[in-house]
Amino acid sequence: MxxxxxxxxxxxxxxxxxxxxxxxxxxxxxxxxxxxxxxxxxxxxxxxxxxxxxxxxxxxxxxxxxxxxxxxxxxxxxxxxxxxxxxxxxxxxxxxxxxxxxxxxxxxxxxxxxxxxxxxxxxxxxxxxxxxxxxxxxxxxxxALPDPSVRPAGLRVLLLNRGLDSRVADKAPWLLAGAKTLSYAVNMAALRHAKANGADDVLFVSSDGQLLEGPTSTALLVRRNAEGRRELVTPLRQQGILAGTSQAVVFAAAEREGWPLGYGPLTPADLEGIEGLWLASSVRGVAPVLSVDGEPLPVDDELTDRLNAWLREDRDPGAHAVTVD
CATH class of the missing domain: 3.30.470.10 (Aminotransferase class 4, branched-chain amino acid transferase, N-terminal domain)
Structure with a gap:
């Protein structure tokens, strides 16, 4: 050797x-x-x-x-x-x-x-x-890098109750909500539960009904706002979720192209009528969600390509992420 x-x-x-x-x-x-x-x-x-x-x-x-x-x-x-x-x-x-x-x-x-x-x-x-x-x-x-010419495989997702309400970061800071700790046993258990039940991934929901994040990813969705324009939305960070670095880069690129942006709060009811839902992470990229709890969601290939192109640009996320020199 x-x-x-x-x-x-x-x-x-x-x-x-x-x-x-x-x-x-x-x-x-x-x-x-x-x-x-x-x-x-x-x-x-x-x-x-x-x-x-x-x-x-x-x-x-x-x-x-x-x-x-x-x-x-x-x-x-x-x-x-x-x-x-x-x-x-x-x-x-x-x-x-x-x-x-x-x-x-x-x-x-x-x-x-x-x-x-x-x-x-x-x-x-x-x-x-x-x-x-x-x-x-x-x-x-x-x-292996994701091949830009091949769209990421779609994901079947389950909503799972995290067992904590959306105010946990303020009410119980010792629970370390929003920190990327080594204590990932719960996250891995959630993924195993999804696999055992015919799904690929998970989207956590707070005990008071707020959409949060995946075990290893951040949620992004596209919907039409009151003016009929497409807007890009992610769950509210103050709910004790981990700030997504991929989400920050995608948001910065979308903002430069004039997209309206939103930071929730979101509930499962907000998945109705959307144009697409994605889970974003640093290594996997931005993967489209095919279904949630067995209910199909629209999949827009053009939007999937655009979101991944924005991620690959890797431009300065600016105000959308905490950065250091």
Whole structure:
């Protein structure tokens, strides 16, 4: 097996650890992705106490990889860290680690796109009163880019009650609504439930009847407003849902083309009479929804193509997302 600098085995994965290094702070270091790096006492493992972001890196004309929506991802990570009261690497430290990983990945897997996952945990358990020592890393994994000439497969979606009302973020901030934490067991259970019941994905609904988000995606819908114009709408963020980076980029592009935009609130009744519903995520792109709870929805291929084209443009989301320098 060939090797790369530092003796790390060449593969379709690249791992960069952010190591504490005295006055230098956190320093990125290439590591073997197949070797163990966490202790059994790491609270990310024992308690799901941590957060993550997943982005997509695409190769350019000269082979260099670029992470789409990186500012939005880092901004959302910072927001999640604030909710968790978790010290995390600075944006500059993340970027340094990401750049190291991108360079190594482009060398070992030329011309290949990569899923870029940033993860940080509260680190090993410490004695009472001592500051946490977070564990942080960047993992790049080879992935296939969606083919722009092939429309994404349509999704059959179930509405599932999340068991929390739409005001949970204000009433119970300790439930961490709106943070992208490592505690994804409920989300994965929801997807398994969908598969077991003949569906592909899920759209969560609050206990007081508000449409929220998918387990790994943001909802977008197109409808006609009172003036008869098409408008692009997503559920209200203040309901404790995760701000979508893909949704932000799509909204920014739609706004530049003069589309009216809306941020809910939405209920299942608002799905009646729409021109289409989509679930958007960084790696999968914007996928049309064929049906909700078995009831068919209209599917507009032209709109699906337009939404994905807007996402691929990867322009500055501006006011539609939290960004960092």
């Amino acid at each position: 060939s090797t790369v600098s530092g003796g790390v085995a060449a593969s379709r994965e690249v791992l960069v650890l952010l190591r504490p290094s005295g006055v230098a702070g956190l320093v990125p270091e290439l590591a073997d992705p197949s070797a163990p790096h966490l202790t059994v006492k790491d609270q990310g493992v024992s308690r799901g106490d941590g957060l993550f972001e997943t982005a997509l890196a695409v190769p350019g004309d000269h082979g260099a990889l670029t992470v789409r929506k990186l500012g939005a991802h880092l901004g959302r990570l910072g927001g999640s860290a604030e909710i968790l009261d978790l010290p995390v690497p600075s944006p500059a430290q993340w970027r340094q680690a990401i750049d190291m990983g991108l360079a190594e990945f482009a060398r070992s897997c030329p011309g290949t796109a990569a899923t870029v996952k940033l993860t940080v945990t509260r680190g090993p358990e410490t004695a009472a009163g001592l500051a946490p020592q977070p564990t942080a890393w960047v993992l790049l994994t080879a992935t």
